[in-house]
Amino acid sequence: MVLGKGTEEAQELSLSEVLYETNATKLPYSRLRIKRGENILLEGENHPYFYIIVDGVATMSKNTCKENSILSFFGKGEGIGFLHIENEAVSPVTYTAISEITVHRFPRDYARRRFASHTSFSIFTQMNRIVLPILARESEAHLPSDQKVLAGLIHIGDQFGRLEEDG
Numbered sequence: 001m002v003l004g005k006g007t008e009e010a011q012e013l014s015l016s017e018v019l020y021e022t023n024a025t026k027l028p029y030s031r032l033r034i035k036r037g038e039n040i041l042l043e044g045e046n047h048p049y050f051y052i053i054v055d056g057v058a059t060m061s062k063n064t065c066k067e068n069s070i071l072s073f074f075g076k077g078e079g080i081g082f083l084h085i086e087n088e089a090v091s092p093v094t095y096t097a098i099s100e101i102t103v104h105r106f107p108r109d110y111a112r113r114r115f116a117s118h119t120s121f122s123i124f125t126q127m128n129r130i131v132l133p134i135l136a137r138e139s140e141a142h143l144p145s146d147q148k149v150l151a152g153l154i155h156i157g158d159q160f161g162r163l164e165e166d167g
């Protein structure tokens with residue numbers, strides 16, 4: 001927690017500050033390389049790990065009756081696994097590497113304990129990062145195809161690039 005001038009103004013800790021903070025002699029994570037096109041987590045699977053992307057990009061997708069629908073993109077410093085952080089929970093989405101990526105894989109129990117022990121870390125803020133694209137995708141599902149493509153490009157641009165004056 002960082003305190004302001006004479007006030008108790010708390011700043012929220014980042015994901016990396018919460019998970020990497022440790023006094024242990026052994027690192028609490030494994031470093032993995034994942035090839036382009038490989039799944040990190042599968043929808044419907046009870047997966048015992050939580051991941052932070054070190055470099056590269058992954059998609060979050062949901063299987064529908066027609067095809068897999070990409071809901072969002074995740075890049076450097078972002079977490080994968082908030083939606084199944086509880087022991088009995090299964091992942092409601094699939095995460096797939098769209099480039100070769102490096103991740104740090106933490107045991108899910110370790111990550112859950114770290115999140116619970118830091119009052120300056122909001123798991124709800126992290127969940128919003130995941131849930132809001134799902135809701136946005138659902139709101140755009142009935143648009144004409146050209147408008148869907150444009151909306152998707154704008155979302156990617158907002159997240160990984162810069163938006164020009166002409167949109």
